[in-house]
Amino acid sequence: MEHTADPLEISPSSTRWFDRLLGWVTEVPAAAIVVAEIFILGGGAFARYALHAPLTWTDELASILFLWLAMLGSCIALRRAAHMHLTTFVRDLAPNTRAWxxxxxxxxxxxxxxxxCVPAWEHWHEEIEVTTPVLGISEGWRAxxxxxxxxxMLVTAVTRWVENARWKQVALTGGAVALGGAALWLLTPVLSGLGNINLVIFFLVMLVSCIVMGVPIAFAFGLATMSYLAFSTTNPMSIMPNRMQEGMSHLILLAVPLFVFLGALIEMTGLARAMINFLVGLIGHVRGGLQYVLLGAMYIVSGISGAKAADMAAVAPALFPEMKKRGSKDGxxxxxxxASGAMSETIPPSIVLITVGSVTGVSITALFIGGLMPAVVGLLLMAIVVWWQTRREDMSGVKRASGKEIGKLLLVSLPALLLPVIIRTAVVEGVxxxxxxxxxxxFYTVLAGIFIYRQFDWRRIYPMLLDTASLSGAILLIVGCATAMAWALTQSGFAQDLVKIMTAVPGGKLGFLLVSALAFVVLGSLLEGIPAIVLFGPLLFPIAKLVGVNEVHYAMVVIFxxxxxLFAPPFGVGFYAACAIGRVSPDVAMPRVWPHMAALFVALLLLVFVPWFSIGFL
Known part of the structure; x- marks a missing residue:
């Protein structure tokens, strides 16, 4: 039956021009800020180390611009539907039900x-009269x-709402949410007297319900926290934007967009391909050789890009076709x-490592040093699984590369292989x-792409900058909202209760580590990595210190x-990202993923029982 347009239904074309205008308003400044941050921070490092004339204003200016990048990037991610969300419970719904x-x-x-919006306006006005310590300008520029x-984001959300839903759906869902808000407001006197029962109402029932129905995790955190503050406490609402700003203002988090952009650059300039070609030439002729290449490439590339989706997208398409020709099963x-994506979460400069350092105060240098060996443990155990699965692989048609060919591939890949070494050395040596x-x-990748690999497509730079802003905004809004939520949980007394529970776990240090590991497996599956770390890191790391666990050891256990x-089915979002990148149905992959996950579980137990893997080189 042909669909007849409802006269009251809003036509997508009627909002298209406004959507393009909104895109231009957010995308151009966000792309410009990413470029500006690169030159500001790069110039600051060059002036301090090479010229011995440090520029005192670079960090302050970079941090102000960074907050604008986080918020503009969040708008771009919302417009692109790119915010992190859980689709496990809604993806198989009937189309009409899913639309509702x-x-x-x-x-x-x-x-x-x-x-x-109103608390953010109030917070902005409170900060206008305050001046920054170095530049001497108003803090209003930051707030x-x-x-x-x-x-x-409000304008973007409303635009998306009316574009993607029928007028009846907009009216009824909007009315239902308004009635729910009015009911909570009327129940405020009752809720105020319930004490910590409100934690169950807002941070369990409301939060979990939002996440289950696919509300982006950042907004689910924000809505639960705002509702808790508004309807069950007497705290001023301006605390929410204040805490969001504080969470997103850590200068160390500025590494997130810059490493995301770097990851896109290494793929575009051919550095990732050069590394993979060398590894294929070196060990591609042995049984399971390409699987070992994938593991090695993920280890090396993870040390450059810091973003797991970018790592997998750079490695898998280059190897999967030939691996399938050799008889490897899709699953x-x-x-x-x-599993290699999960293994490489601890490899510096992983975004999760950077986030842990930001929210817990653990030394970034120590985390970068400590993260290398845990990934090696996971890699070796997965290599055992690969050996078992490929022990009968037919290699009769595979030609072994000559020493001359390997030498040529090494020469070509050397500039690419040097990049992770340069990055880690610069941090460890204090450059x-x-x-x-x-x-x-x-800067190194741009020069290598232009002058060595002669592969640099200027037309791709602007889309890459927008992708960087979008992914960074999605991550940083989670950090901001989770910081506010963690503050609310702390103020409620939940943190003190958690200390009592976790310190009472049988088995002392070991029991605490095992319970934490199990908890973060579940949290990583349901919340993704960064929300779980930002929300529970500030609460659990002090407890770890209290029971005598080294902070770097604890960081490696919870990150792993x-x-x-994150990568374990059926809930892990990373698993579905891997399926999408490899173009394999999750139904085909799910039954065959468990040997690799079992290897990682054994690696996790080794990390728990043997602290040396995490802190042996500190």
Missing amino acids: VDALGMSLVVAFLVML GAVFAGAVL DLIGLLS ATATEVSTIGV AMGLG
């Missing part, structure tokens, strides 16, 4: 942003980013790709901070556990 659930989810996003971002390939070192990597959960 999506409309309800977007109405909740709109509700959070409506609640945020204004949260208000401007909230307004732009085994996805299992290996997923640059973990934030600044990403700019060194960017979180990675295992």
